[in-house]
Amino acid sequence: MSSERIPLAGVIGSPIAHSRSPKIHNHWLRTHGLKGHYIPMDVVADDLEQVLRNLPKAGFVGVNITIPHKEKVLEIADLVTDRATLIGAANTLIFRKDGKIHADNTDGYGFIKNLQSAGVDWDARRGPAAVLGAGGASRAVIASLLDAGVPEILLSNRTRVRADALAQEFGKRVRVFDWVQAGNMMDYAATVVNTTSLGMIGNAPLRVPLDGLQKGAVVTDIVYAPLETKLLETAREMGCHTVDGLGMLLHQAVPGFERWFGLRPEVDSATRAAALR
Template identity: 40%
Template sequence: MTRLLGVIGDPVAHSLSPYIHNHWLRENGIDAVYAAIEVKADELAASLESLCAHEAIGLNVTLPHKESVLRLAATASDTARRLGAANTLVRTPEGQWHAENTDAPGFALTLDYGDINVEGREVFLLGAGGSARAVADVLARRGARLTLCNRTIARAESLALDLAPAARILSLEDGLAQLSRASVVINTLSLGHSGETLRLPESAGGIFYDISYGKGAAAALAEARRKGWRALDGLGMLVAQASLSFELWFGAAPDLAAAHARARSLLEAVQ
């Protein structure tokens, strides 16, 4: 019987995760299919129950569900609990969801592959949602001089209290006004999916890293390049966290470099 996996979120139609995972499934001879499944916030609990009842093997989770899904899972890894967010679910033999977080180690891998050293550098993190929590944890552990910028100050303060107590807190407006002092900017805001754009200051070669990719990141990355930033999208993070999820589900570690090259070629073909 062909088994089901997928990514749940809203929006989710743009996701390259089905392309990435279905290739790995074929490559490993696994009788399963991976689909993008749109789930509204008020449908999350019922959708998780239904997918579990249909014996889905596992799920990836994207915005806006990463924090909510952790509360709904029966069990969770220490990392997911500490971060307060989950992006991967594994169906247990008992027929329950176990929550994991592969965003944090996936982001860490992209810093390593991109030779991005954040220790002692001014790093501004835009956003304070589920993805931002994973990113902030990695940055704090690697010794970044971290500034958290978010529209809702209270959410940034909660993130700092949990994961980055030394971080400076700014409103999003104040943070954007001070970005010129940053060596690295990490954008976790989903502005591109709603048609909004960021106004960035000029940079003398700083790094602007948007964890989105494709159309969701296009406007922000174009603005960054115009202003002299080294612009990076989140495709590498997507592939890295996907590989870690696949390994959790099947015990097989896919080839990251080959998967990234395939995904990049597809992304460039559809842009």
């Protein structure tokens, strides 16, 4: 009998039943004939550190972290990458053989990769990017857009103070607009990103005026339920290039899977289909 342990990974959040990550990772494990399992785990904040410290003893090689724990894990991790520090959140943990927890953030990588591989001829340097929202996802998006070469970020959030705080952190390339003026950002934007949950199934609609959208602009929504949000539908009708949010989820999963299971998977039509099942 082999004493080799089967590598385990998973996603931790609360709630977690809605997560599509198990479908994605288990699809890759099956497709490549790899030994391993990826499971959803509902863990409350008070138990988070104890659970994370004990998982490696059960054969876990790492986990994804989602809402509401992405900020808290930075306090627990022993090593944190520069990009996770910059974003102020982690979504990918690697349990090292020396017992240390290594925290990274692959959300920005997934966001940019989604734009680059969606067939819309996206170029970061083409012009300013309008970003709606100033939460955790927005931080990852802004950091990755600036890193990719976007000349300016036009930022608006329902609570202006949060947008102002991000502008202070990221510097002069971020310009803040009041939420009631958010529609004005569209006049200048080559890229438009909704990082809020507005427009998601079960949430309030996104009510930002879109009549200023530039024909040929690339418009993306990190919401993927529904796949085509009202923002994307309107943008498409106005002659914009649209990119749905599912690709960001798929691409952010790639680096973690590679670290845990030793193979870099492809994001293809079969991966998308598996995530939507």
